[in-house]
Amino acid sequence: MAEHVRVGIVGLGTVGSGAYRLLVDSAAHVARHAGRPVVVERVVVRDPHRPRAVAVPPGLLTTDIGAILRDPSISVVALLVGGLEPARSMMVALLESGKDVVTANKALLAEYGPELFDLARRHGRSIAFEAAVAGGIPIVAAIGECLAANRIESIRGILNGTSNFILSRMEEEGADYTEVLRLAQAEGYAEADPAMDVDGTDATQKLALLTHLAFGTWVPWAQIPRRGIEGIDLDLMATARELGYRIRLLAIAARAPGAGGGGVALRVAPTLVRLGTPLAETRGAYNAVSIVGDAVGRMFFHGLGAGQMPTASAVVADIIDTVVGRAAITFRTTGMLETDAPAGRRLEAGMVERHLLRFLVADRPGVLARIAGSLGEQGISIASVIQHEADNATGAVPLVIMTHRSPAATVSAAVDAIDRTDVIRGRSLCLGVVDD
Ligand code: HSE
Numbered sequence: 001m002a003e004h005v006r007v008g009i010v011g012l013g014t015v016g017s018g019a020y021r022l023l024v025d026s027a028a029h030v031a032r033h034a035g036r037p038v039v040v041e042r043v044v045v046r047d048p049h050r051p052r053a054v055a056v057p058p059g060l061l062t063t064d065i066g067a068i069l070r071d072p073s074i075s076v077v078a079l080l081v082g083g084l085e086p087a088r089s090m091m092v093a094l095l096e097s098g099k100d101v102v103t104a105n106k107a108l109l110a111e112y113g114p115e116l117f118d119l120a121r122r123h124g125r126s127i128a129f130e131a132a133v134a135g136g137i138p139i140v141a142a143i144g145e146c147l148a149a150n151r152i153e154s155i156r157g158i159l160n161g162t163s164n165f166i167l168s169r170m171e172e173e174g175a176d177y178t179e180v181l182r183l184a185q186a187e188g189y190a191e192a193d194p195a196m197d198v199d200g201t202d203a204t205q206k207l208a209l210l211t212h213l214a215f216g217t218w219v220p221w222a223q224i225p226r227r228g229i230e231g232i233d234l235d236l237m238a239t240a241r242e243l244g245y246r247i248r249l250l251a252i253a254a255r256a257p258g259a260g261g262g263g264v265a266l267r268v269a270p271t272l273v274r275l276g277t278p279l280a281e282t283r284g285a286y287n288a289v290s291i292v293g294d295a296v297g298r299m300f301f302h303g304l305g306a307g308q309m310p311t312a313s314a315v316v317a318d319i320i321d322t323v324v325g326r327a328a329i330t331f332r333t334t335g336m337l338e339t340d341a342p343a344g345r346r347l348e349a350g351m352v353e354r355h356l357l358r359f360l361v362a363d364r365p366g367v368l369a370r371i372a373g374s375l376g377e378q379g380i381s382i383a384s385v386i387q388h389e390a391d392n393a394t395g396a397v398p399l400v401i402m403t404h405r406s407p408a409a410t411v412s413a414a415v416d417a418i419d420r421t422d423v424i425r426g427r428s429l430c431l432g433v434v435d436d
């Protein structure tokens with residue numbers, strides 16, 4: 001077997017500890033796939049004295065990333081710290097000092113992808129980021145390599161394990177939102193700032209990366225329309241169920257008609273998915289991605305999208321890919337994150353789909369007719385209506401309307417207009433619906 005490869009790990013948190021454990025415990029297996037032994041030479045941590053679940057020989061630990069930068073024998077580095085800084089400066093320094101980098105940090109790539117990938121290219125290095133999207137599911141390789149022959153038509157993904165865990169527990173056990181969020185944190189699913197999970201930021205950053213891989217267009221993640229799961233309550237879940245749906249935080253990228261065929265419609269939002277479809281059956285911290293390619297048809301990927309060992313699985317696979325040279329080839333041939341998106345491609349926020357609308361309305365004659373009239377004026381056709389008798393003394397009742405397929409922008413404008421009328425008694429909700 002060839003001489004061993006020395007790797008560095010920066011960050012020994014949840015994912016870093018998992019990657020270290022896998023590299024050590026499965027060393028023989030990793031060596032077989034890498035064609036040579038892969039040895040962890042250095043581990044950069046903030047505090048070398050902190051008690052850890054993983055036993056790293058003290059001689060490997062350092063607080064100085066310079067120990068890796070100055071060591072030419074270390075060729076591959078797993079950068080496993082979250083957030084933007086110092087992660088960005090570390091990535092720059094690693095690339096400039098000639099290291100190939102593997103990372104799970106989607107926030108970093110979503111924010112600075114174009115410049116970091118350009119930098120890697122200029123230095124003849126690669127960045128592998130399978131672990132940055134959907135944890136253990138090999139979706140980056142699937143889109144970037146295995147489905148390369150396809151024109152991708154759409155991607156629909158449950159890309160945030162924490163919010164899926166919360167929605168599942170709320171629906172299945174009637175559990176309290178805050179309590180389940182605490183559980184997700186204890187399981188190591190949630191981000192350091194869990195607001196990024198529940199407000200859709202994490203899923204949006206992942207969608208931006210997938211959009212680039214699938215559609216060759218770089219969309220700054222903050223421009224993608226995004227809503228989180230904070231407004232979802234048990235009543236809405238029950239209504240969805242009554243109609244034959246379940247609520248999932250769905251990230252969608254789909255070729256949009258118009259814009260010369262070059263448009264991609266994007267959004268992250270709680271969405272109704274039909275019961276019995278694979279997306280609806282994705283529970284707990286699982287992630288799922290449904291992709292339609294013009295040659296392959298619809299494909300479905302399902303697996304753990306968060307947590308220590310599923311994410312470590314992707315990190316170590318990327319280390320192996322880098323060692324054998326596959327990562328460099330993929331990085332070069334897919335032209336990852338070239339700063340200039342192909343001409344004619346534009347971001348379009350408009351989706352055409354069915355919508356579930358929930359209005360809290362005054363319980364008095366003519367209200368339903370008025371709302372139906374407003375929707376009709378905008379050309380929005382109603383598929384079904386549910387209004388249960390109010391069992392409270394407030395005089396307000398939820399009115400739930402399922403529409404036929406309509407442009408999201410039209411529906412949203414119609415809901416805004418209805419919200420300005422005097423029949424509305426509370427916050428209205430508008431959710432897209434996915435039937436297949
Ligand atoms: N916090 C993320 C999630 C895991 O809950 O899916 C890392 O991306």
